[in-house]
Amino acid sequence: MSQTTTALIQTEPTHAVTWRALCHRRDLVANSGVVAWLDGYQVALFHLPQVDDHEKVFAIENKDPKSGANVIGRGIVGTLKGELVVASPLYKQHFRLKDGACLEYPEQRLRVWPARLQGDTVEIGLDS
Amino acid sequence: MNSLVTPIKRETLVVIGNGMVGHHCVEQLIAHGALAHYQIHVFGEEHQRAYDRVHLSEYFGGRDAESLALCEADFYAVSGVHLHLGMQVQEIDRERKEIVTTQGRIPYDCLVLATGSYPFVPPIPGAEGNSRLVYRTLSDLDSIRAAARTARRGVVVGGGLLGLEAANALKSLGLEAHVVEFAPRLMPVQLDADGGEALRQRIEALGVGVHLSRATQEIVPGDEYAYRMNFQDGEFLETDLIVFSAGIRPQDALGRSAGLDIAPRGGVVVDNTCRTSDPCIFAIGECASWNGSIFGLVAPGYTMARNVALQLAGKPYEPFTGADMSTKLKLLGVDVGSIGDAHAATPGAKSYRFIDEATSSYRRLVVSPDGKRVIGAVLVGDNSYYDTLLQYAQNGIKLPQDPSSLILPLSDGAPILGADALPDTATICSCHNVNKGAICCQVDQGCTDLGELKAATKAGTGCGGCSALLKQVFEHELSARGVAVDKSLCEHFAHTRQELYGIVRVEGIQTFEELLAKHGRGHVGCDICKPAVGSILASCWNQPITDPLLIPLQDTNDTFMANMQKNGTYSIVPRIAGGEITPDKLIALGEVAKKYDLYTKITGGQRIDLFGAQLHQLPDIWGELIEAGFETGHAYGKSLRTVKSCVGSTWCRYGVQDSVGMALYLENRYKGLRSPHKIKFAVSGCTRECAEAQSKDVGVIATDKGWNLYVAGNGGMRPRHAELFATDLDDETLVRYIDRFLMFYVRTADKLQRTSVWRESLEGGLHYLKDVIINDSLGLAAELESQMQLVVDRYECEWANALNDPEKLKRFRTFVNDGRGDPDIHFVKERGQRRPATHSELHLIPVTEEAL
Numbered sequence: 001m002s003q004t005t006t007a008l009i010q011t012e013p014t015h016a017v018t019w020r021a022l023c024h025r026r027d028l029v030a031n032s033g034v035v036a037w038l039d040g041y042q043v044a045l046f047h048l049p050q051v052d053d054h055e056k057v058f059a060i061e062n063k064d065p066k067s068g069a070n071v072i073g074r075g076i077v078g079t080l081k082g083e084l085v086v087a088s089p090l091y092k093q094h095f096r097l098k099d100g101a102c103l104e105y106p107e108q109r110l111r112v113w114p115a116r117l118q119g120d121t122v123e124i125g126l127d128s
Numbered sequence: 129m130n131s132l133v134t135p136i137k138r139e140t141l142v143v144i145g146n147g148m149v150g151h152h153c154v155e156q157l158i159a160h161g162a163l164a165h166y167q168i169h170v171f172g173e174e175h176q177r178a179y180d181r182v183h184l185s186e187y188f189g190g191r192d193a194e195s196l197a198l199c200e201a202d203f204y205a206v207s208g209v210h211l212h213l214g215m216q217v218q219e220i221d222r223e224r225k226e227i228v229t230t231q232g233r234i235p236y237d238c239l240v241l242a243t244g245s246y247p248f249v250p251p252i253p254g255a256e257g258n259s260r261l262v263y264r265t266l267s268d269l270d271s272i273r274a275a276a277r278t279a280r281r282g283v284v285v286g287g288g289l290l291g292l293e294a295a296n297a298l299k300s301l302g303l304e305a306h307v308v309e310f311a312p313r314l315m316p317v318q319l320d321a322d323g324g325e326a327l328r329q330r331i332e333a334l335g336v337g338v339h340l341s342r343a344t345q346e347i348v349p350g351d352e353y354a355y356r357m358n359f360q361d362g363e364f365l366e367t368d369l370i371v372f373s374a375g376i377r378p379q380d381a382l383g384r385s386a387g388l389d390i391a392p393r394g395g396v397v398v399d400n401t402c403r404t405s406d407p408c409i410f411a412i413g414e415c416a417s418w419n420g421s422i423f424g425l426v427a428p429g430y431t432m433a434r435n436v437a438l439q440l441a442g443k444p445y446e447p448f449t450g451a452d453m454s455t456k457l458k459l460l461g462v463d464v465g466s467i468g469d470a471h472a473a474t475p476g477a478k479s480y481r482f483i484d485e486a487t488s489s490y491r492r493l494v495v496s497p498d499g500k501r502v503i504g505a506v507l508v509g510d511n512s513y514y515d516t517l518l519q520y521a522q523n524g525i526k527l528p529q530d531p532s533s534l535i536l537p538l539s540d541g542a543p544i545l546g547a548d549a550l551p552d553t554a555t556i557c558s559c560h561n562v563n564k565g566a567i568c569c570q571v572d573q574g575c576t577d578l579g580e581l582k583a584a585t586k587a588g589t590g591c592g593g594c595s596a597l598l599k600q601v602f603e604h605e606l607s608a609r610g611v612a613v614d615k616s617l618c619e620h621f622a623h624t625r626q627e628l629y630g631i632v633r634v635e636g637i638q639t640f641e642e643l644l645a646k647h648g649r650g651h652v653g654c655d656i657c658k659p660a661v662g663s664i665l666a667s668c669w670n671q672p673i674t675d676p677l678l679i680p681l682q683d684t685n686d687t688f689m690a691n692m693q694k695n696g697t698y699s700i701v702p703r704i705a706g707g708e709i710t711p712d713k714l715i716a717l718g719e720v721a722k723k724y725d726l727y728t729k730i731t732g733g734q735r736i737d738l739f740g741a742q743l744h745q746l747p748d749i750w751g752e753l754i755e756a757g758f759e760t761g762h763a764y765g766k767s768l769r770t771v772k773s774c775v776g777s778t779w780c781r782y783g784v785q786d787s788v789g790m791a792l793y794l795e796n797r798y799k800g801l802r803s804p805h806k807i808k809f810a811v812s813g814c815t816r817e818c819a820e821a822q823s824k825d826v827g828v829i830a831t832d833k834g835w836n837l838y839v840a841g842n843g844g845m846r847p848r849h850a851e852l853f854a855t856d857l858d859d860e861t862l863v864r865y866i867d868r869f870l871m872f873y874v875r876t877a878d879k880l881q882r883t884s885v886w887r888e889s890l891e892g893g894l895h896y897l898k899d900v901i902i903n904d905s906l907g908l909a910a911e912l913e914s915q916m917q918l919v920v921d922r923y924e925c926e927w928a929n930a931l932n933d934p935e936k937l938k939r940f941r942t943f944v945n946d947g948r949g950d951p952d953i954h955f956v957k958e959r960g961q962r963r964p965a966t967h968s969e970l971h972l973i974p975v976t977e978e979a980l
């Protein structure tokens with residue numbers, strides 16, 4: 001696998017997206033995850049009130065590729081070698097929040113969406 | 129196949145004796161490829177395959193014959209060696225080169241005698257049955273156990289190493305124990321007069337009677353006890369059973385009758401190649417006499433076994449040139465060590481002695497006439513000096529300026545011989561003959577794990593005496609190569625769990641954030657440190673785990689207070705303390721299960737598991753369960769799970785105590801205690817042990833006088849029998865000991881370490897643990913008890929707590945912005961209940977069908 005640095009989808013979008021409201025700030029749980037429904041997709045939202053002095057929200061696919069179960073939103077968030085990750089609660093493999101790459105198994109990769117807080121609204125960026 | 133090549137006929141090798149040394153020889157033969165030259169037959173008189181005789185006494189501490197075995201049950205068969213157990217060899221017919229058993233004759237080309245030795249019982253009139261027990265085999269121990277059942281007092285004849293071990297065994301069986309020794313001191317072979325005296329004081333302090341300079345003349349029926357032993361001086365001692373441990377004699381009967389050379393003091397004479405006077409016959413282990421000596425220790429036997437195996441495999445070998453008889457032991461909890469010329473028998477030898485009468489400690493250092501080298505030592509009370517002294521003695525290391533510093537209390541800044549001072553040839557493990565060089569070699573090959581090192585070299589897997597030194601050398605070699613011996617929890621904390629526990633307690637830290645800010649790195653943590661710290665915080669302060677600051681720390685199971693299953697649904701286990709449940713509650717459980725269509729199964733811990741609930745259903749289900757009087761069962765937590773029980777004296781005709789009552793009390797006391805790993809208990813109402821308490825972290829078995837407490841057992845992947853910890857306790861003492869035991873475990877164990885592994889990692893083992901818990905040797909008991917009381921007082925059902933707080937219930941939504949369930953969860957029916965659909969079944973489910 002070649003390392004691609006250009007295709008990483010940051011929380012801040014690198015291309016034009018349409019923002020869509022998903023839920024309210026109070027639906028989030030600090031330093032942990034919840035799941036939102038998006039037209040048939042399940043999106044895990046992780047709220048980190050303080051990373052590098054910024055408040056951040058990450059949106060990442062909820063389906064664990066290894067088990068096929070929709071559980072990623074219930075994993076523990078943390079950092080590994082400085083990267084923000086979530087550990088799948090079933091088999092404990094780690095996915096990078098910024099791009100969905102799996103640290104242990106390169107063939108597993110989760111979809112990610114740009115996400116942000118607009119006031120008290122949690123928004124997610126969809127390709128326009 | 130090429131028919132022109134005639135296979136070389138393999139010769140027949142017969143090994144007589146399947147004891148420790150015979151077994152080691154077979155292992156070595158296999159390892160060195162001797163099966164290519166020989167077909168091997170092994171005959172063992174005992175019914176069990178070779179077992180660890182050195183740790184025989186643990187058979188009374190809860191280990192069974194199987195766990196003492198030296199190999200897997202099918203090891204011989206898989207390796208292609210014929211093992212004949214329960215079969216005594218009766219004769220060696222050297223003329224026809226055959227051995228004779230009751231089953232017939234077997235020819236041999238080559239023979240190895242490994243028949244060990246037998247206990248010597250002096251010919252005393254009246255010694256028979258329970259007044260003539262011995263301590264050598266598993267079946268001897270069965271006899272002792274049977275005799276002890278109706279006994280109050282037991283006597284061991286012989287105050288040597290094995291006699292003291294036997295006395296300890298009698299004590300652990302609940303008897304009042306006495307030792308009768310012919311010589312004027314204990315352990316006359318290994319200790320000098322002052323050392324023997326220090327040992328006597330320590331042992332008497334433990335409540336064991338010591339009778340020195342006593343020769344038993346006869347054994348007659350007693351008045352108050354079954355037997356009376358009359359001594360030569362007119363004194364007598366009464367007892368219910370007598371174990372003889374008056375020395376061992378080499379089992380050389382086969383050699384004698386076959387006309388092999390026998391040494392004057394017994395034993396089949398062997399030379400430097402372990403060959404007897406018949407070049408086709410070898411003798412190894414305790415039945416062999418080399419240079420007039422027999423060696424009653426396992427290490428020299430193993431050396432002989434290796435020597436013979438290499439010869440037979442046609443490989444280079446080192447001649448056997450005697451062995452070091454230094455020993456380090458813990459007898460009745462007292463450290464005893466003896467090295468080399470302990471009696472300073474070498475002409476011109478000089479001694480240094482240290483005596484501390486206050487603690488009955490004694491140390492003697494014997495140095496060579498020129499004062500340059502250590503040639504012997506005696507230690508009583510503290511073996512921490514042993515490793516260093518042994519290395520000085522074995523490697524001829526030059527003595528420091530002031531030799532006495534080697535035995536003076538360490539606070540005086542004694543020069544400890546570091547691992548770096550040892551030459552590569554220094555023997556670390558004498559059982560398996562592993563020297564420092566071999567360990568360095570493994571480290572050079574990239575070994576960084578102590579377990580791996582032990583597997584690769586076998587070091588530390590014999591008598592285990594070298595464990596501490598092995599670890600020290602290993603870690604030293606790792607650091608010397610720049611490999612950090614990393615004990616950090618993870619990249620965020622350069623601490624062990626134990627260190628973090630201490631910090632949390634001492635600094636009164638209440639949150640993960642605070643601990644991370646003060647002692648860790650970064651702002652977030654990870655899935656290793658968060659649950660570990662969550663568990664420590666809960667163990668210390670027992671705040672509801674549903675508190676907002678604690679929530680992100682928990683594993684998903686703790687967060688949602690249910691057990692996640694493979695399809696992302698949860699199972700629910702309400703507490704059914706002691707396995708006791710009213711019909712009404714049972715019906716209520718059934719009704720909830722039916723309403724939510726939950727797959728229902730009885731667990732091994734005597735409760736009921738309900739499977740298949742989705743996240744958003746958990747609060748409703750728990751609302752109904754709490755309504756019906758249930759509370760959470762903590763099946764999701766690293767915490768107390770269940771206290772299993774049998775019905776006990778209330779119903780059972782054999783029961784001697786109310787085991788259900790005790791189980792309920794214990795379960796209600798410790799429920800909610802968060803710990804490094806899950807904890808299981810059981811209480812049995814009599815020794816029939818229907819609750820299987822000996823496989824639990826804490827096992828309680830009723831006796832007619834109270835309760836016996838067992839600790840650190842385990843079922844699961846690596847089963848371990850719990851060890852007998854204390855006997856005949858009243859209710860209060862039982863609970864006090866359990867309080868202390870659990871809190872000491874919580875305080876000192878590694879993350880995710882079960883009590884069994886923790887116990888095995890404790891340096892000083894069970895004795896140390898007993899010292900801490902029973903004798904309060906660390907002065908911690910009161911603190912441990914009050915910490916436990918805090919946890920008990922703060923108990924609150926986590927589910928009840930969550931249901932009362934709408935904020936906390938917010939999390940129990942499958943989707944925060946939509947009321948539906950997870951559409952990807954599918955079930956099928958099996959045996960009248962639903963279960964998750966398999967991948968192949970999923971394809972059969974029409975895509976339009978949504979979640980049930």
Ligand SMILES: Cc1cc2nc3c(=O)[nH]c(=O)nc-3n(C[C@H](O)[C@H](O)[C@H](O)COP(=O)(O)OP(=O)(O)OC[C@H]3O[C@@H](n4cnc5c(N)ncnc54)[C@H](O)[C@@H]3O)c2cc1C
Binds near residue numbers: 149182427
């Ligand atoms: C309680 C106890 C504690 C000990 N502690 C230590 C210790 O801490 N450190 C230490 O180094 N050593 C210790 N020892 C000594 C150690 O166990 C022995 O040195 C070791 O077992 C000797 O091994 P072996 O194979 O020569 O004899 P054994 O292990 O006795 O094996 C001999 C086997 O041969 C069988 N046999 C005999 N005759 C025949 C026959 N005719 N046909 C078939 N089979 C036969 C016997 O039944 C026996 O199973 C201890 C011993 C005991 C009993």
